Amino acid sequence: MPAPLSNDAVRIIPLGGLGEVGRNCNVLEYQGKLVVVDCGVLFPEESQPGVDLILPDIDYLKNRINDVEAIVLTHGHEDHIGAVPYLLKLRNDIPIVGSQLTIAFIEAKLQEHRIKPHSHIVVEGDVENVGPFEMEFIAVNHSVPDALAVFVRSPEGNILITGDFKMDQLPVDGRLTDLRAFAKAGQEGVDLFMCDSTNAEVPGFVRSESEIGPVIDDVFAHAPGQIVVASFSSHVHRVQQVLNAAAHHGRKVAFVGRSMVRNMTIAAELGYLDVPAGVLLDLGYMRDIPENQRVYMSTGSQGEPMAVLARIASSTHPKIAVGPSDTVLFASSLIPGNENSVYRLINGLMRLGARVIHQGNARVHVSGHAAQGELLYCYNILQPAFAMPIHGEVRHQVANGGIAVKTGVPPENVILAENGSVIDMHDGVVQLVGSVPFHEIYVDGSSVGDITETELKDRRILAEEGFIAIFAAVDAKAEQIVTGPHIQARAMAEDESVFDDILPEVTVALEEALEKGMDTYGMQQAMRRVMGRWVSRKLRRSPMIIPTVVEV
Template identity: 40%
Template sequence: MVENGQRVSIIPLGGLGEIGRNMMLIRYGAHILVIDCGLIFPEDEMFGVDVVIPDVSYLLENRHMVKGIIVTHGHEDHIGALPYVLKDLNVPVYGTKLTLALLQAKLKEYGVNGFRLQQVKPRDILKLGPFKVEFIRVSHSIADSVGLAIHTPVGTIVHTGDFKIDHTPIDGEVFDFYKFAQLGEEGVLVLLSDSTNVERPGFTMSERAVGQTFDEVFRKAKERIIVASFASNIHRIQQVISIAHKYNRKVAIAGRSMLNVVNIACELGYLTIPPGILVELDEIVHLPKNKTVIISTGSQGEPMSALTRMAMAEHRQVEIMPGDTVIISALPIPGNEKLVARIVDQLFKQGADVYHEAVDGVHVSGHASQEELKLMISLVKPKFFVPIHGEYRMLIKHANLAQELGIPPENIFVIENGQVLEFTRERGYIAGRVPAGRVLVDGLGVGDVGNIVLRDRKQLAQDGILIVVLTLNKDTGAIMAGPDIVSRGFVYVREAEELIEEAKAKVRQALDKCEERKITDWSTIKANVRDTLSKFLYEKTRRRPMILPIIMEV
C-alpha cells in the first residue's frame, strides 16, 4: 500500500506466462470478482497428470469477499477448472447462454451439485457489490464469447477475453465496435488484452474463409468426406453442415464430445440444421459414399478420439477407404504436432486424401493478430495496459506493440501469475504476491501429486526400477532369505540373467562389508546397497534405474 486513496487490484491466478488456465481476480476493498477459471494440459514432464488448474487458496482464504465468477466463453481454458473450484467455493457463475450450457454439462459430468449459474447477454449490465460489469460481444472460435468492462470506483477495467475481429461472422453477431469505442471515449483505466496471436502480423482471417476452402474441397471430393474439428467450434460445424447440404450430402456425428456439443447447440438454437440432413453414424455407413459427410472429434490426434480410431483401423463403424477425403480443421495445440502428423500419415496409408491446417488452409485462428490487437488498443485508449493470455515472450511483444501505439512504458505492466498489480487513478504498481502455483490433477487427486512424485515418475520413466529385497534375522542380523532382485522397465530380464546374478553378488558383498564394519543401522545398510548397485549398473549399462532396497525382519 503505497499511497492513500482508492485502489483497485488485478491479480492473475493463471494464463500469464502460459497459454491456458486463465483466471483473473479484480479486487476492490473487501470485494473480489473472478474472471474465468480454466485448465491447462500438463507439460510433457508432468508424467501421469491429467490436467493442471490454478491454485485458488487466496480465494478460499477470502471466500466471504468473492462476489461471483464471470466466464467469458465456454472453452476448457476458461471454464475447465470450475468443476474442481466450485466444490470448494460455491459462488454464482455468470455467463452467456451457450457458455453456461457447456459449463452445466461439464459440472453434471463431474457430479458437482448445488451450483448457481446466472445467464447474461451482451450489453447486459450486472451489479456485483461495488462492480458494474458490462458484457461486450467479441468474435472467437466459439459462439457467444464476450469481453468485459468492469466499472469500479477507481475507474473502468476492460478485459477482452479471448477475441478476434471477424467482420463476417457465421452467426452474423459482429464484434461490438461501438461499445469498445464508447468505453474508450468515456475513459478506460486499464486494458487487459489477449496476447495469444501477437506473433502473427496482419489480420486473422474470417471464419468464413474456411467455408470457402471447404466448398472447394467438397466440390472436388468424389467419395466420403470426414471433417475433424474442435467440438466447441460451432461455427465451423455449422459451415460443414451448410456446405454438406449444398452438395446434397447427409451428415453424421462421430465422437462423444462432438455429439454432446451438437445436441446442446441445436437445443439452444446455435446451429441451423436443414431437416433430415442429420443421420446416425450406423446409418450413414450404408448410404452411397459420395452422399455422406462425417463430423468427428480427434483434430488434435487424441489417442482415444473417433478420428484416431478410424486412422488406426480400430473404429467400430467407420473404416477409412481409398477415395475418402479427410479434413483436419484445427491447429495442433503446441505439443500435439507429432500426434497430429502421425494421424495424417496413418490416414494417407489407409488411402485417404488428407487436408490439414499446416498446409491446406482449412483452419483459421480464433485469436487476434497484430493489427487487431492494435485496433483494440486504439478503440479502448486505456491509461494502463496489461497483456494477458500468453506465454512470456508474447506478453513482452504485446507490451512492445502497446508502446508503439503511444502508451508510455511506465504505464505498461508485464506481470506474472500471483502478482498483485494495484492501480489508483494515477498510477499502477506491484503491491504484493499471492499463491498462484500449479495444482496438478491426477485421477481423483487434486494437488496430491507434487515434486517428489513427479521426480520419481521421471526417473522411473527414464530407466525403470530395480528392487532388492532381503529378510534378516532381527536378533543376529543374518540373512534369512534373499537378496532377491526384481526389476521393471530396466532391462528385459530374460536377456540379462547374468547381469542380475552379478548384481546379487554385489549386494552380498555390500552386506558383508557392512557386517565387517559392524554397521547395523538399516538406513546405512540400504544406502550402501544402493550406492554399490548404482555404480555397478551404471558401469555395465550406462543407465541409472531407481534402486529400492527393502529389508524385512523376522
C-alpha cells in the same frame, strides 16, 4: 508477498493463463470481495504423464471462498470454463455470470459433476453490478459464438478484459466485435487494458472464418469416400460450415464424441447452429448409407489418445474405420505442445491409406485471436493508461506489450505479469506490488491436487529410464542374509543377466550394513548407492531404484 490490500485499491491476481496458453483465470478484489473472471483448464504436455488436466491455482481461494461474489465467464471454451466445477466443489452456490451459450455449456458440464449452478445470463450491452464492481458486457468475435469482453468499473479505475477475441469483418454468424462500445470505453477512460496476447507475434490481420467455407466445400467435392472432420467440440462456426458443405454435396453428418454431441445439441437447440434439414444422422445408422455419403464430425484434433480420431487411427473405434478412399480433415489449429501427438496421429491415418488434410498443407483453419493489426486498432481506440497482456506465453505477452508501447503506452506502464503476480490499482495508477505462492494443481483421474511435481518426476523417470527392484531378507540378530539380494528390472533394454556383474558388490554392501547394525532403511540405502553408481557408469542410465529389505 504483497502488503494487505487497503480499502481504496483494486487488486488483480492472475491464477492462470500467463506464460501459457490455457487455464485462464483472473481474480479481482475490492474492499474484501472477490470476483473470478474465467476459470479454465490447461491440457498436459508429454512431460506430465498420467495427468488429465491442470487447473488454475484455486487453492489461493480456499481460505477466502466465502468472499467470492461471482464467477464471470467471457466465453465457452475449455481453457476459460473447464475448471469451474472444481471451484464450485469448494462452494457450490457461487453465482455464474455469462452469455446464453456459455452458460448452457457450463451447465451441461456441471450436470456431469452433479452440481446445480446459480446461473445469470447476460447479453452484450448489459450493465450489471457484480460484487463490488459495475460490469458492462461487450460483444466480441471469437471461434465460439456469444463471446464477451468485460468493462469493469470501480471507484479506483476502469479495467477492460477482452477475453479471447478477434475482429472478423465477415463472421459466419454476423456478430462483429463491437468497436463502438470499445470507443465509448476509451472515451470514458481505460486505466488498465487486459488484452488477449495469443497472436501478438502474427503480423497483419487474421483471415475471416467465412473464407474456410469454400475450402471445406472443395475438400468435400473431391472426396470419393468417407470424410472425417476433426475440430474442437465447441467450434460452432466450423461445424456450421461442415454441415453446409455436407448439404451441398448430398452427404449425411454424424456427430461423434461425447462433448461434440453435447455441445452441438445445445448450440442447435439455442439457435446458434443452423442444421440443414435431413443432414444429421445418428451414428448408428451411418453404416446403412453408401460410404461416399458419410461425414463424421469428431473430436480429437489435438491427438488426445482416448478421443475419437485417435481410436480411428488405431483401428479400435467400434463403428468407424478409414481406408484408402477416405479423407480426414483437421479443421482446427495446432495448440503449442501438442505437435508430436498430432503428427503421430496424422502418420497413423496415412498409414491406413487415408488422405489427410491439415493446417500444414491447406488453408483449413483461421485463428480466433487478434493479430498485430487488430491489436493496434484496439490500443489506438482505447488509449489505455496501463496495459497488462494476458492469455499467452511469455513471447506473446512481450509482443503485445511492444504493440502497446508503439501506440503510446509508456514502457513503464506495461505490466508483464506472471501467474501469482499481484497488481494493485489506486486512483487510476496500476503497479505490480508482489506475488503470492503459485503451484500446479493436477487432475489425475478422480484425484485433484494430490499429484506433486516430485511424483511427476518419478513418472518421467519410470517412462524414460526404467525401474530396478532389489529384494533381500535378513536376520539382523544373527547378522546374516537369509535370501537375496534378488535384482529385477523393468523397461531396461538389457537382459537381467547384465546384473550378474554387480550382484556381488550389492551383497557385500548389504553384509557390511548388517555388521554395522544398521536398520532396514540404512541397508536399503547401502544397496541403492552401490547399484546407482554402477548402473550410471556401466549402462549410462538413471533408473528408479527401489531396494527392499525384510527382517525375518
